[in-house]
Amino acid sequence: MNIELYIAKRMLENGVKGKKISKPIIFLAIAGITLGIAVMILSISIASGFQKEVRNKIVGFGSHVQISNSYNNVSYESSQLLVSDIDTADLSRNQAIKNVQIFAYKPAIIQAKESKSENENGKAIRDIKGVVFKGISKDFDTQFFQKHLKEGTIPLYEDNKISDSILVSKFIADKLRLTIGDKASIFFIKKTGPKQRNLIVSGIYETGLEDFDKQFCFIDINQIRKLNQWGISTYLKIKDQCEHGYPVIEATTFGGNNNYRYSWNNKEFELNYKQILCPIKDTVIQVVVSDFMSNGYLEPLEQQSISDTAWLTIKVSKDKKTACNCSESTTDLQADYLNDSTTKFLFNGIHFTTTLKTSGGSARYYSGGIEVLLNEFEHLEQGAQIVENYVGPQFNVTTIVSQNEEIFNWLEMLDTNVYFIIGLMILVAIINMTSALMVLILEKTQMIGILKALGATNWSVRKIFIYNGAYLILKGMLYGNLLALIVIFLQKYFHIITLSQENYFVSVVPMDIPIIALVTVNLGAFLVCYLALVLPSYIVTKITPVKAIKFD
Numbered sequence: 181m182n183i184e185l186y187i188a189k190r191m192l193e194n195g196v197k198g199k200k201i202s203k204p205i206i207f208l209a210i211a212g213i214t215l216g217i218a219v220m221i222l223s224i225s226i227a228s229g230f231q232k233e234v235r236n237k238i239v240g241f242g243s244h245v246q247i248s249n250s251y252n253n254v255s256y257e258s259s260q261l262l263v264s265d266i267d268t269a270d271l272s273r274n275q276a277i278k279n280v281q282i283f284a285y286k287p288a289i290i291q292a293k294e295s296k297s298e299n300e301n302g303k304a305i306r307d308i309k310g311v312v313f314k315g316i317s318k319d320f321d322t323q324f325f326q327k328h329l330k331e332g333t334i335p336l337y338e339d340n341k342i343s344d345s346i347l348v349s350k351f352i353a354d355k356l357r358l359t360i361g362d363k364a365s366i367f368f369i370k371k372t373g374p375k376q377r378n379l380i381v382s383g384i385y386e387t388g389l390e391d392f393d394k395q396f397c398f399i400d401i402n403q404i405r406k407l408n409q410w411g412i413s414t415y416l417k418i419k420d421q422c423e424h425g426y427p428v429i430e431a432t433t434f435g436g437n438n439n440y441r442y443s444w445n446n447k448e449f450e451l452n453y454k455q456i457l458c459p460i461k462d463t464v465i466q467v468v469v470s471d472f473m474s475n476g477y478l479e480p481l482e483q484q485s486i487s488d489t490a491w492l493t494i495k496v497s498k499d500k501k502t503a504c505n506c507s508e509s510t511t512d513l514q515a516d517y518l519n520d521s522t523t524k525f526l527f528n529g530i531h532f533t534t535t536l537k538t539s540g541g542s543a544r545y546y547s548g549g550i551e552v553l554l555n556e557f558e559h560l561e562q563g564a565q566i567v568e569n570y571v572g573p574q575f576n577v578t579t580i581v582s583q584n585e586e587i588f589n590w591l592e593m594l595d596t597n598v599y600f601i602i603g604l605m606i607l608v609a610i611i612n613m614t615s616a617l618m619v620l621i622l623e624k625t626q627m628i629g630i631l632k633a634l635g636a637t638n639w640s641v642r643k644i645f646i647y648n649g650a651y652l653i654l655k656g657m658l659y660g661n662l663l664a665l666i667v668i669f670l671q672k673y674f675h676i677i678t679l680s681q682e683n684y685f686v687s688v689v690p691m692d693i694p695i696i697a698l699v700t701v702n703l704g705a706f707l708v709c710y711l712a713l714v715l716p717s718y719i720v721t722k723i724t725p726v727k728a729i730k731f732d
Contacts, residue, residue, distance in 0.1 A: 206652060209616035213656025214663060216605035216612075217705065221664035223601045224697050227594045229690030234591060235557060237389050237685070240324030241314075241396060242580050243281070243551035244560055245567050250576045256312045257369075258284040258548025260410045262486070266550060266571055274570075276563050278555045284315040284404045284548030289374070290348075290397070291365040292356040309352055313366075315401030321553055325385050325398075332360040332383035335400070339544055343400040345382035349393040353384045360384065368407050375407060388681045401547060409435040411543035412488040414469040418457060418525065418534055420515045422506035427457040427513060427527060429465055429492060435543065436471030436485045443468040443487075457494075458504035459525070459532045465492045486542035497531040606705055609653075610712040617649045617716045625723060633725040642717040649713040653706055661702070668693060 247266065249259050263282060272280040292307040322334045325347065335345035346366075348358065358364055362381045367374040379399070387393055405411065413434045418427060431453045433440050441449035445466050455465070470487035474480065507528075514526035521536040554563040560579055568577045581588045621628070624645075631641050668691045670676055675688040 205616050205619045209612045209652055210656040210659065212612035213609050213653060213709075214659040216609045217657050217660025217702070218664040218667070220602050220605050220701055220705065221661065221698055222667060222691075223598050224701060225664070225668050225691045225693060226689060227598045228694045228697065229692035230684075230686065231591045231594060232692055233686050233690040234389070234587070236324070237387050237392070238584055238587060239553075239557065239580055240328075240387065241389075241392050242583060244554040244557065244580055245552040245564050246549055246578050246580075246583070247552070247567060247571055248549035248576045248578070250574060256285045256287050258286070258404075260408065260546045261549055261575075262545060263547050263550065264486075264545050266575070268550060271552070271567070271570055274566060276554055276556075276559055276566060277552055279319070279321045279553040281319040281321060281551050281553070282317050282401060282547035282549070283320075283551055284401050284408075286313045286315065286399075286404045286407065287311075287369045288313050288397075289367040289369075290352065290356055291367070293358055293362055293364070307356055309355055311352065311397050312395050313346075313368075313397050313399040313404070315399050315404035315548065317401045317547075325383075328385045328387045330384045330386050332381070335382045335398070337400045337402070339402075340540055342402040342406065344377075344379050345400070346379045347383045347385060347398040348381055349396065350384050350386040351390065351393045352397065353381070358384075370407065377403070379403075388685045388687065390682060390685075402543070404548070405543040405546060410485075410546040411541055412436050412440075412469055412471060412485050413538075413541035413543065414467060414488040414490045415538060416465065416467060416490045416492040416536055418459075418492075418513065418515075418523070420513050422509060422511045422513065423454075425505045425509040427459060427504075427506065428454050429457045430454050431467045431469060431490065433469050433488075435541070437473060439471050439473060440469055441472050441481075456504075459494055459496065459527055460504065460530075462496055463494050465494070466490070486545050488542045489539045491537045493535045493537065495533045495535075497533075503528060602701060602705075606708055609656075609705065609709050613649055613653060613709055613713060614716045616652065617645055617713055618719065620648065621645055621716070621719050621723075628720055628723050629725040632723070638721040641720045642714075645717050645720065646710075646713050649717075650706075650710050653709050657702060657706060661698075665693075667691075 247261075249261050251259065268280045268282075271277065288311055290309050290311055292309075316337065318337050318339065320337075325334055330350050334347055335343055337343050346364070348364075353359070356364070358381050360381055360383070363378045364381055366377045366379050368377065385393075415432045416429060417432065418429050422428070431442055433453070440453065441451065442453050443449045444452075444455055446468075449468075449470070449472075457465070466489065468487050468489050471484045472481040473484050475482065516524040518524060518533075522533060524531060524533045552563065552567055554560065560581065564577060564579050571577065628641055631644075632638075671689060671691050677689040679686055679689060681687040
């Protein structure tokens with residue numbers, strides 16, 4: 181064993197077990213380092229846990245990266261984006277990406293279920309609340325809201341049908357006195373005026389982010405598609421009355437810009453939305469519809485929306501020659517509506533049945549934007565760059581940080597407080613160790629004189645006390661880490677320390693264990709304190725053997 185280390189070890193044993201003055205000093209030094217390290221670790225743990233908790237809540241509402249049209253406005257009214265322009269399946273296969281999901285925003289007003297006051301005319305007044313509905317689909321990652329669900333269930337949305345279920349926050353539900361299963365009166369904002377929908381409350385959530393909870397509700401994106409008239413929806417039917425002496429098949433179209441063109445049985449697009457029908461044999465009538473617009477005078481028409489297709493299958497009950505024209509110009513056709521898609525007609529003495537089939541409309545190809553969830557928040561900038569490189573410059577790519585700069589700037593300011601606490605605790609530890617080392621040197625003055633008389637150099641003697649101090653630092657750091665980890669464990673699993681969620685966004689003090697940060701703090705604190713021991717050890721050089729040996 182190195183002679184300096186051996187002497188340092190013996191000094192510690194004598195200083196701790198004996199009745200020397202160094203015993204309480206050593207105890208106080210170790211206790212100071214223990215508390216200092218514990219405070220530093222807890223500060224990092226709380227700051228990291230709080231940042232992570234708030235950050236995850238914000239990401240839960242808006243994902244890490246959003247893709248929208250480059251001309252998208254800054255309001256909560258989403259502009260339509262053609263989803264098929266981006267291969268979301270290929271994008272989701274990137275290893276850095278956890279999930280890709282579509283979304284759309286739509287402002288609305290929710291009306292309270294019950295009235296609590298009356299106006300001057302004695303009519304009941306019901307509270308209202310302005311909100312933003314976020315339209316989601318079956319690809320939405322519900323993990324975050326499952327964690328914060330208070331009542332009910334999160335609605336399950338499908339592509340081929342429109343759901344009336346919505347998810348609202350506890351704040352909104354309490355304010356409007358809504359419970360699970362209630363029908364809420366919703367008024368959506370449109371250019372033509374408010375559009376009312378009666379939707380059912382399926383679930384109630386609470387995240388603690390009051391500004392977000394006050395604002396956001398969740399709805400089937402198909403509802404927003406329908407309200408905004410994204411895409412084209414087309415249906416075919418046979419009119420129950422002849423026109424100009426003939427049965428007529430008619431196309432009814434919704435959505436788009438209402439400037440429709442029709443392609444009957446793969447012919448050129450035309451304005452005519454009706455066709456004469458001769459129902460004397462089995463046949464299938466097909467129509468393809470889209471909306472068109474000209475970019476200028478004398479400019480050719482350009483298709484605006486993805487077209488929709490409808491088919492009407494006609495089955496004649498028996499093969500019988502008959503005339504196509506009606507007995508009179510406006511003769512009624514006898515119709516029996518079997519279900520939503522099938523109708524049975526009687527015409528000129530024969531029966532024929534029509535069955536409607538549609539492609540389901542082209543609204544499913546549109547959304548307000550695409551959200552990209554990453555596996556790690558720390559890779560946010562790299563993830564945004566991956567998305568930008570994938571979708572190209574024709575789309576607008578934003579991150580959750582750029583959308584909520586004020587909140588994330590505030591979270592970053594917490595690091596300043598942590599740095600201040602760490603610096604203060606290290607300073608206290610340096611003062612403790614410097615004081616302890618000086619006391620040890622003064623107490624061991626005779627020993628220093630004897631060692632020098634025996635030929636020991638100043639540096640050899642200084643190393644004895646530096647090693648002694650380093651041992652005390654390590655001992656205090658070990659106790660400090662154990663103390664901090666015990667507190668973190670108790671808080672993490674038993675939630676001992678609680679907070680006001682309205683003020684702090686969380687109901688309990690969140691604690692995280694960022695391994696890299698903790699290792700860095702421990703190494704940094706030890707190195708700084710160890711180097712700080714060099715200066716007080718310089719006193720050894722001022723002690724002469726003759727005076728030291730006489731010292732008692």
